[in-house]
Amino acid sequence: MKSARLHRLFNPRSGRCFDVALDHGFFNEGSFLAGIEDLSAAVHALIDAAPDAIQLTVGQAMRLQAHPVRPKPALVLRTDTANVYGRELPRTLFSRLIGEPVLQAVRLDAACVVVNLFQLPNQPELTDQCIQNIATLKVQCDHYAMPLMIEPLVFRPNAEAGGYLVDGDLAKILPLVRQAVELGADVIKADPTDHVADYHQVIRIAGGVPVLVRGGGRAPEAEILARTEALLKQGASGIVYGRNIIQHPHPARMTRALMAVVHDGAGAEEAIRFLR
Secondary structure, eight states: OHHHHHHHHSOTTTSOEEEEEOOGGGGOOGGGGTTOSSHHHHHHHHHHHOOSEEEEOTTTTHHHHTOOOSSOOEEEEEOEEESOOSSSOOSSOOEEEOSSHHHHHHHTTOSEEEEEEEEOTTOHHHHHHHHHHHHHHHHHHHHHTOOEEEEEEEBOOGGGTSSOOBOOOHHHHHHHHHHHHHTTOSEEEEOOOSSGGGHHHHHHHTTTSOEEEEOOSOOOHHHHHHHHHHHHHTTOOEEEESHHHHTSSSHHHHHHHHHHHHHHOOOHHHHGGGGO
16 A cells, blocks of 8 residues: 555645655765765754655665654655766766665665656666666565655756756656656656746646655755745645755754745745744
């Protein structure tokens, strides 16, 4: 029964999910470690702030699961590592699954597993690896009743500015989100579009599969709160934010402000009081 785990992921009051991503250390990119150098402290602060879920890797999941508190955020387990986020791309790109990913998720009492579906310019082999990863996970997820979250990511050319650059082009996002649905996603984790007012089209193309919106790079707090409010109005089922929380001077306060928007229907101007 995947529904039992999905009920742990989605808040029963609002029907939405707020997942905080702390899995950035999996990707061997130094700039991603800001705010999570002391991961135990980061996890502890977030447990107190009580988002619906925290996204971690197999090597760090027990920093959440070992805490003897109830209730506490559900675990979303990252199942793949990749080398696509640096300022200069290496000669060979890869996306690799951990061993027996869903069995490890079951042992760690995860509520969901997450895997990437990359689309990089002129890198079809990388997309093929991702599709193979998803095909492997799908069978295991169905066997163990583990929800499968697929993360379709469209990248801009690295040469434009160097490093991890998300492409918010609606025309590119829509088919990749649909491919993720066709591959068997139970939850979609997708980038925001360049124009927030277009996001209802992403929701529609997902055909009833809940869509959680990624936060992307660091943005001013008023901007991220306003964007979150707008995306929820477009039909998003929640958010998965990382750097906009862990790199904020007060991660717990930022978490509570976003929870007010996601679960309480607060506007951005109302929610910002949690940061003062």
